[in-house]
Amino acid sequence: MFPASRYSCQAHRCARLLQKIKTEHATPQLYTALHRRACSTVSTPRITTHYTIHPRDKDPRWEGVEMERFADEADVVIVGGGPAGLAAAIRLKQLANKHEKELRVCLVEKAPQIGAHTLSGACLEPSALTELIPDWKERGAPLNTPVTEDVFSILTEKYRIPVPILPGLPMQNHGNYIVRMGNLVRWLGEQAEELGVELYPGYAAAEVLFHEDGSVKGIATNDVGIAKDGSPKDIFERGMELHAKVTLFGEGCHGHLAKQLYNKFNLRENCEPQTYAIGLKELWMIDEKKWRPGRVEHSVGWPLDRNTYGGSFLYHLNEGEPLVALGFVVGLDYTNPYLSPFREFQRWKHHPFVAPTLEGGQRIAYGARALNEGGCQSIPKLTFPGGLLIGCSPGFMNVPKIKGTHTAMKSGMLAAEAIFPKLTAETLDSETAGLHVPEYAENLKNSWVWKELYAVRNIRPSFHNYFGLYGGMIYTGIFYWIFRGKEPWTLKHCGTDANQLKPAKECTPIEYPKPDGKISFDLLSSVALSGTNHEGDQPPHLTLKDDSIPVARNLGIYDGPEQRFCPAGVYEYVPLDTGNGMRLQINAQNCVHCKTCDIKDPSQNINWVVPEGGGGPAYNGM
Amino acid sequence: MSGRVLVGVKRVIDYAVKIRVKPDNTGVVTDGVKHSMNPFCEIAVEEAVKLKEKKLIKEVVAVSCGPQQSQETIRTALAMGADRGIHVDVSGKDYENLGPLQVSKILAALAKQEDAQLILLGKQAIDDDCNQTGQMTAALLDWPQGTFASEVSLEGDKINLVREIDGGLEHIKINTPAVITADLRLNTPRYATLPNIMKAKKKKIVTVKPADLGVDVTSRLEVLKVEEPPQRQAGRV
Numbered sequence: 001m002f003p004a005s006r007y008s009c010q011a012h013r014c015a016r017l018l019q020k021i022k023t024e025h026a027t028p029q030l031y032t033a034l035h036r037r038a039c040s041t042v043s044t045p046r047i048t049t050h051y052t053i054h055p056r057d058k059d060p061r062w063e064g065v066e067m068e069r070f071a072d073e074a075d076v077v078i079v080g081g082g083p084a085g086l087a088a089a090i091r092l093k094q095l096a097n098k099h100e101k102e103l104r105v106c107l108v109e110k111a112p113q114i115g116a117h118t119l120s121g122a123c124l125e126p127s128a129l130t131e132l133i134p135d136w137k138e139r140g141a142p143l144n145t146p147v148t149e150d151v152f153s154i155l156t157e158k159y160r161i162p163v164p165i166l167p168g169l170p171m172q173n174h175g176n177y178i179v180r181m182g183n184l185v186r187w188l189g190e191q192a193e194e195l196g197v198e199l200y201p202g203y204a205a206a207e208v209l210f211h212e213d214g215s216v217k218g219i220a221t222n223d224v225g226i227a228k229d230g231s232p233k234d235i236f237e238r239g240m241e242l243h244a245k246v247t248l249f250g251e252g253c254h255g256h257l258a259k260q261l262y263n264k265f266n267l268r269e270n271c272e273p274q275t276y277a278i279g280l281k282e283l284w285m286i287d288e289k290k291w292r293p294g295r296v297e298h299s300v301g302w303p304l305d306r307n308t309y310g311g312s313f314l315y316h317l318n319e320g321e322p323l324v325a326l327g328f329v330v331g332l333d334y335t336n337p338y339l340s341p342f343r344e345f346q347r348w349k350h351h352p353f354v355a356p357t358l359e360g361g362q363r364i365a366y367g368a369r370a371l372n373e374g375g376c377q378s379i380p381k382l383t384f385p386g387g388l389l390i391g392c393s394p395g396f397m398n399v400p401k402i403k404g405t406h407t408a409m410k411s412g413m414l415a416a417e418a419i420f421p422k423l424t425a426e427t428l429d430s431e432t433a434g435l436h437v438p439e440y441a442e443n444l445k446n447s448w449v450w451k452e453l454y455a456v457r458n459i460r461p462s463f464h465n466y467f468g469l470y471g472g473m474i475y476t477g478i479f480y481w482i483f484r485g486k487e488p489w490t491l492k493h494c495g496t497d498a499n500q501l502k503p504a505k506e507c508t509p510i511e512y513p514k515p516d517g518k519i520s521f522d523l524l525s526s527v528a529l530s531g532t533n534h535e536g537d538q539p540p541h542l543t544l545k546d547d548s549i550p551v552a553r554n555l556g557i558y559d560g561p562e563q564r565f566c567p568a569g570v571y572e573y574v575p576l577d578t579g580n581g582m583r584l585q586i587n588a589q590n591c592v593h594c595k596t597c598d599i600k601d602p603s604q605n606i607n608w609v610v611p612e613g614g615g616g617p618a619y620n621g622m
Numbered sequence: 623m624s625g626r627v628l629v630g631v632k633r634v635i636d637y638a639v640k641i642r643v644k645p646d647n648t649g650v651v652t653d654g655v656k657h658s659m660n661p662f663c664e665i666a667v668e669e670a671v672k673l674k675e676k677k678l679i680k681e682v683v684a685v686s687c688g689p690q691q692s693q694e695t696i697r698t699a700l701a702m703g704a705d706r707g708i709h710v711d712v713s714g715k716d717y718e719n720l721g722p723l724q725v726s727k728i729l730a731a732l733a734k735q736e737d738a739q740l741i742l743l744g745k746q747a748i749d750d751d752c753n754q755t756g757q758m759t760a761a762l763l764d765w766p767q768g769t770f771a772s773e774v775s776l777e778g779d780k781i782n783l784v785r786e787i788d789g790g791l792e793h794i795k796i797n798t799p800a801v802i803t804a805d806l807r808l809n810t811p812r813y814a815t816l817p818n819i820m821k822a823k824k825k826k827i828v829t830v831k832p833a834d835l836g837v838d839v840t841s842r843l844e845v846l847k848v849e850e851p852p853q854r855q856a857g858r859v
Contacts, residue, residue, distance in 0.1 A: 070817040072817070072820065108816075112636075112656055112658070113656060115654075116656055182654070183654065186654070200816060200819065203816045203819075221816050224813040224815065225813060233810075234810065235810055235811075235812045235813060237812075237813060237815050239815075239816070240815065240816040240817050285645070321645070364642055528640055529640050531636070531638055531639040531640060531656060532638070533636075533637075533638030618636060618638065618639050618655070618656035620653075620654040620655050620656070621654050
């Protein structure tokens with residue numbers, strides 16, 4: 001695809017430079033742009049070419065390229081078209097219509113269509129939805145499966161210990177609905193469009209813009225037409241700037257813009273680091289005889305050991321066909337670098353309690369996403385001049401209930417309600433050019449979201465004891481079920497997930513069974529089912545701050561855990577062409593945007609940035 | 623040569639999505655699945671817009687036949703530079719049975735109605751791989767056709783074309799009005815950027831029904847069964 005002339009003149013420049021630089025091997029991966037790293041004495045092939053690591057203003061290939069951006073003004077810009085972002089947009093427009101005010105609300109979403117990057121179990125508590133759209137049933141919201149049966153088990157390798165779900169325990173699901181979250185999000189998108197929200201799927205927010213006084217001015221969407229080596233293509237075009245009085249960031253768990261905002265505004269100085277889990281999910285069309293619509297099954301225990309947090313879910317949907325949603329969650333504070341969440345998921349499916357449901361069925365979808373588990377100890381400061389954080393981005397998931405959608409939606413609604421009076425006030429009362437709305441955080445603290453999260457705050461940290469899972473369950477039984485979370489202490493987490501890995505030599509490799517192709521499957525055929533794809537000729541969006549660290553540290557000390565925790569096979573350690581040594585190969589096109597690598601990398605060297613909008617998985621009702 | 627160019631764009635299942643056959647074997651699952659513009663249609667739109675930028679033609683009209691969602695595909699074409707859109711509304715059973723013969727009759731009728739000088743299409747759609755619509759349209763209009771075009775240049779009221787054929791490259795010269803179908807190497811389509819999508823919202827899309835054009839969309843073909851291809855067996859040496 002590269003025009004031949006561009007390569008040859010690059011090659012001339014490269015030859016001249018290489019004469020000055022001392023390199024041991026000029027591998028094919030050695031791209032021609034200049035940078036000190038390319039000429040380190042350790043022969044690391046160049047991996048990262050993204051402009052966030054190699055700025056374009058110092059790059060001669062970008063000289064003379066028009067970098068001016070088209071800008072547009074809105075009242076509110078929302079980053080992320082998930083439940084939180086859409087709930088905020090809908091609430092804003094409802095308020096605007098009620099008070100007869102004009103409000104321009106623009107929402108940008110990196111997925112090619114609303115709902116295509118949404119992945120969740122899910123058992124939805126309809127409380128927030130009913131508050132937002134009381135007549136959701138008449139409007140055709142896809143909540144078709146009320147929960148009829150609720151089963152909880154502790155699994156051992158061959159057996160199952162049933163655990164009674166007593167009323168009052170967090171995992172009780174009476175009154176909830178099993179939903180295909182992608183379809184619900186798509187429906188929310190339609191409601192938002194009807195109310196006049198401008199939705200722009202296929203455009204990712206790549207950069208936060210700031211006023212001179214440091215407050216947030218809005219966002220800029222991604223540039224398009226940058227080649228894999230970082231140089232501009234003929235079709236290069238700058239992204240667009242969307243300016244707003246206030247910007248809502250609802251990027252979901254571990255958003256990349258939120259990461260920048262935490263640093264810029266010091267939002268995490270008074271809270272604990274966020275802790276996460278990875279959730280992998282599949283949809284199966286099963287034999288009709290095995291189908292029990294409305295049945296909810298959860299399990300803990302096998303195949304994880306008692307000190308690794310995690311468990312499974314299996315929900316029977318009732319949408320006219322025998323469809324089940326099942327999946328596996330592994331806490332990312334696991335210590336063994338040989339653990340592969342994907343393979344744990346695949347082997348769990350063979351358990352005698354699970355396999356019969358799947359026998360004779362067909363797998364039709366696969367996906368994965370990180371989820372937050374920090375609870376209220378890890379919630380950062382939520383507002384800053386010009387912006388607010390909503391949804392799973394700051395993280396409002398109720399971990400023992402494994403539900404975060406209702407709290408995410410409520411946070412979006414509270415944000416809208418706090419912003420609206422300030423936006424439409426006669427005089428814009430703000431010290432900074434971007435509106436600061438601290439009322440949002442106060443209202444959230446006084447709402448049921450906070451009460452709910454506070455009551456369960458100690459359940460997840462209670463797993464950090466010698467008895468692991470069992471200690472945690474006993475703690476939950478005593479302090480949550482009996483005392484309703486009113487104990488006066490708040491347990492702490494153990495630090496960041498990235499720091500929990502033990503060096504490989506201290507751990508034993510795990511022998512995983514080979515996939516049988518009927519119930520369990522290999523990684524690559526699973527990734528194909530997610531429908532994920534990216535424009536191939538763009539810089540890999542999994543950027544490394546230092547290209548030499550993966551082999552030196554991740555592989556050297558931890559045996560390359562990214563090969564195992566990535567649910568899409570993005571990271572591979574392959575032998576160097578010269579034969580001695582390994583190099584990291586990043587298959588960026590496989591990425592399903594789960595963010596696990598950014599979270600779990602023990603060297604915190606991987607920085608996930610957003611690729612060209614429209615790329616990523618093509619989930620359908622996940 | 624100046625005037626109007628009709629560009630046909632088709633909304634198809636995105637090429638990266640794993641196709642699944644419906645349990646009743648009547649077709650493939652399309653509900654909620656990611657769709658996008660047929661890649662060869664993107665190339666056709668790009669070529670039309672390039673001709674307009676060179677001031678060789680005056681107006682680019684994007685046409686799509688299908689249900690309501692086809693309008694999104696027309697919007698993408700408008701964002702790439704088309705001036706206005708025509709949505710031929712075909713939905714339900716009619717849409718499932720819509721094939722190249724009916725589409726070419728529709729395009730022929732529109733070409734006459736809009737007084738088009740050129741029809742630009744993709745060489746084939748990636749869902750049915752028919753590779754028939756361009757050829758049939760030309761035959762119905764009795765126009766010359768330049769299919770599998772990898773280079774197009776206008777010379778007065780004639781068109782110089784390079785076609786990619788089995789034996790190599792064929793250079794032909796055809797009169798206008800004509801039908802051209804785009805092959806992969808004709809150009810690299812531009813991105814539909816956000817400012818252009820916003821501007822495209824103001825461009826007009828007119829909806830018509832096939833009956834308004836005097837076209838009967840009943841199909842002469844009946845799909846008996848759709849099946850998955852046989853599972854690949856392991857190789858044996």
